[in-house]
Amino acid sequence: MKFVDEALIDVAAGDGGNGCVSFRHEKYKEFGGPDGGDGGRGGHVYAVADANLNTLVDYRYARRHEAKRGQHGMGSDRFGAAGEDVTLKMPVGTLICDAQTGEVLHELLRPGEKIMIAKGGEGGHGNLRFKSAINRAPRQKTPGKPGEQKSLKLELKVLADxxxxxxxxxxxxxxxxxxxxxxxxxxxxxxxxxxxxxxxxxxxxxxxxxxxxxxxxxxxxxxxxxxxxxxxxxxxxxxxxxxxxxxxxxxxxxxxxxxxxxxxxxxxxxxxxxxxxxxxxxxxxxxxxxxxxxxxxxxxxxxxxxxxxxxxxxxxxxxxxxxxxxxxxxxxxxxxxxxxxxxxxxxxxxxxxxxx
Structure with a gap:
């Protein structure tokens, strides 16, 4: 297998799901009140050090890595599910740098070490969150926040004595x-x-x-x-x-x-x-x-x-x-x-x- 010690990748965490505007509709309850749930958070992107890897060749051809977005909030007090996370396995000794500035963001030095390299967006609030004594039928909601997107340079420095x-x-x-x-x-x-x-x-x-x-x-x-x-x-x-x-x-x-x-x-x-x-x-x-x-x-x-x-x-x-x-x-x-x-x-x- 060819030894590859540098790679450029793009990672994108998932966007948060949007909040929901909904009102309870039940028999004999004409004004049931708000029941719109929050959106789920977007999926995170993690990097984990794998002692069984010794090259970055997997990332030479797979450049883009995206996590799933969070599910939107729903009525009946239902909150959206969180987006599925993505975990990238990298060799021990990998430096994770910002591709534009060259700044070292993380360094994987121990087998099994796991760090977050892109954070998923928070989910938006449904109208259930805005209910108060003076606002009994809120129609407000907030959209989910976007997940982080980064261009990263991976650089492998082998760990040898x-x-x-x-x-x-x-x-x-x-x-x-x-x-x-x-x-x-x-x-x-x-x-x-x-x-x-x-x-x-x-x-x-x-x-x-x-x-x-x-x-x-x-x-x-x-x-x-x-x-x-x-x-x-x-x-x-x-x-x-x-x-x-x-x-x-x-x-x-x-x-x-x-x-x-x-x-x-x-x-x-x-x-x-x-x-x-x-x-x-x-x-x-x-x-x-x-x-x-x-x-x-x-x-x-x-x-x-x-x-x-x-x-x-x-x-x-x-x-x-x-x-x-x-x-x-x-x-x-x-x-x-x-x-x-x-x-x-x-x-x-x-x-x-x-x-x-």
């Missing part, structure tokens, strides 16, 4: 396939990943974290080169970025240090907050470097890049060095999650009992 960052062919897809249950397309040419892939990494019983692999960046992505940086939004909710670098490129003229610097610059141009996230350097494809040259090549790379953060050396193809990296990631995310929740982990994957 770890995001993979790097040039095309750096080995991101091979890495996520080696450590998780994801099975992305892997080939010996760039841009094999055309949409984000999510993988669940199992560390132990009830211990796991989610990794997001996005299409590779190249220099000039901020100007639209390659696939641009349209998928970088999927890294904004991660707690850790892994900058994967190909330490043994096929082209001998390619300098991995310059490629790494280009990625960092594109990241900074896109979002300063994303640039400031914790970022680890992962030097991949060690299996293609002679064992006697590995230490020197890694040391030279780190020195030229002037990197001060954590460095991990792996081979995603042979899985060499992957397990220590996985456990280090888990401990980092667990600490970050506990710090966010004031020391008490809200996510059961990082609870102390999960480690027993």
């Amino acid at each position: 770890v995001g993979l960052l790097g040039m095309p062919n750096a080995g991101k897809s091979t890495f996520i396939a080696a450590v998780s249950n994801a099975r992305p397309k892997i080939a010996d040419y760039p841009f094999t990943t055309l949409y984000p892939n999510l993988g669940v990494v199992r560390v132990g019983p009830q211990q796991s974290f989610v990794v997001a692999d996005i299409p590779g960046l190249i220099e000039g992505a901020s100007e639209g080169a390659g696939l641009g940086h349209q998928f970088l939004r999927h890294l904004q909710r991660t707690r850790l970025l892994l900058h994967i670098v190909d330490l043994a490129p096929f082209d001998e003229e390619t300098d991995p240090v310059e490629q790494a610097r280009a990625i960092v610059q594109e990241l900074k141009k896109y979002d300063q907050a994303l640039y400031e996230k914790p970022r680890w350097l992962v030097l991949n494809k060690l299996d293609m470097v002679p064992p006697q040259e590995r230490a020197a090549r890694v040391q030279d790379f780190v020195r030229r890049l002037r990197w001060k953060g954590p460095v991990y050396e792996i081979s995603a193809l042979t899985r060499e060095g992957c397990q220590p990296l996985i456990h280090a990631i888990y401990e980092h995310i667990r600490g970050a999650q506990q710090a966010e929740c004031g020391g008490a982990p809200a996510d059961p994957r990082f609870a102390p009992e999960a480690q027993e």
Whole structure:
């Protein structure tokens, strides 16, 4: 299924039903008084976060979503029925924005979270409402109020703990396939990943974290080169970025240090907050470097890049060095999650009992 992370939709809540003007007509009661009921409210439009969805493709082709209007009031003190509500299922991590202004209206972050995105109109009052001691036969009624209508932009930001960052062919897809249950397309040419892939990494019983692999960046992505940086939004909710670098490129003229610097610059141009996230350097494809040259090549790379953060050396193809990296990631995310929740982990994957 094609990954779709943006969609434009129009939603319309139902109009309220009109009030009714009616008088009671019964035998032997010539002046029975007013009995016109109120109209029913229009149907609301809701959005609910569904953990079983991971794309907005359903809304790419179904643009208009309307709730039913409320029933009109009737005589004999009968009130109109409320219009039927409409519930739209969306992936967890969906931003609901105003299509005209770009204002973020809602954000679905928890499975099962339900919010109203368009309110139905209130029903009108029948003449029964206007009866008083001095107005015994009112002929007033009010129409139902119109329901809200909105043009909305849906934007999906996947919820992942770890995001993979790097040039095309750096080995991101091979890495996520080696450590998780994801099975992305892997080939010996760039841009094999055309949409984000999510993988669940199992560390132990009830211990796991989610990794997001996005299409590779190249220099000039901020100007639209390659696939641009349209998928970088999927890294904004991660707690850790892994900058994967190909330490043994096929082209001998390619300098991995310059490629790494280009990625960092594109990241900074896109979002300063994303640039400031914790970022680890992962030097991949060690299996293609002679064992006697590995230490020197890694040391030279780190020195030229002037990197001060954590460095991990792996081979995603042979899985060499992957397990220590996985456990280090888990401990980092667990600490970050506990710090966010004031020391008490809200996510059961990082609870102390999960480690027993």
